[in-house]
Amino acid sequence: MNRPVVAFTSRYGSTRRYATALASRFGTPATKLADLATASEADPLIVLSPLYATRIRGRRRIIRAIRSAPGRAALVVVGMSPTDDPGRATLADALVAASGRAVATFQLRGDFDPTRLGPLDRALMAVLRSRLRKTPDEPAARLILAREPIRFIDESTLDPVVAWANGLTGRET
Incomplete structure (x- = not known):
């Protein structure tokens, strides 16, 4: 190297x-x-x-x-x-x-920390959350609908x- x-x-x-x-x-x-x-x-x-x-x-x-x-x-x-x-x-x-x-x-x-999102990203997340509410058991919905920081x-x-x-x-x- x-x-x-x-x-x-x-x-x-x-x-x-x-x-x-x-x-x-x-x-x-x-x-x-x-x-x-x-x-x-x-x-x-x-x-x-x-x-x-x-x-x-x-x-x-x-x-x-x-x-x-x-x-x-x-x-x-x-x-x-x-x-x-x-x-x-x-x-x-x-x-x-x-x-x-x-x-x-x-x-x-x-x-992913939703508290750090800018205005545009918050708006995009709102749209995503509205779609994910239709499938609350999907893994992504369980993560994002909670609105808590996600640590991976x-x-x-x-x-x-x-x-x-x-x-x-x-x-x-």
Whole structure:
């Protein structure tokens, strides 16, 4: 491993928390993706980004960073949905395909705190809640209708990312 770079974009803090924990394992600082001019010295490059409103946040910057990295690259997607949600994988695969490179992908679960939402997000959540009231037994309804903070961050789920970065697993897609 040459010089690992951990870059992230975050909206409400879960992705930042994972990025900081991951970077500390490598003894390097986590860098905001917006502040990363180039990843030309990164080996490996690990980009963490939240899944937000059916999009991976920072798509253009992620693609640019991945393309500029000379070594291996990984994309870590953080979202509230279960890590085996096929929609997450589809979004990650589309972003990886747009980069034109082999990129390892990882899925992590983040937190959700309704008290931290901005006005637009509160409005979107109100619409979502009205729809979820029709199916109160669905897992998403049980989580979101409660209006309580949801805690899914588990730093031990970073272990496969660290193993990949250390060359112990080959997960490129």
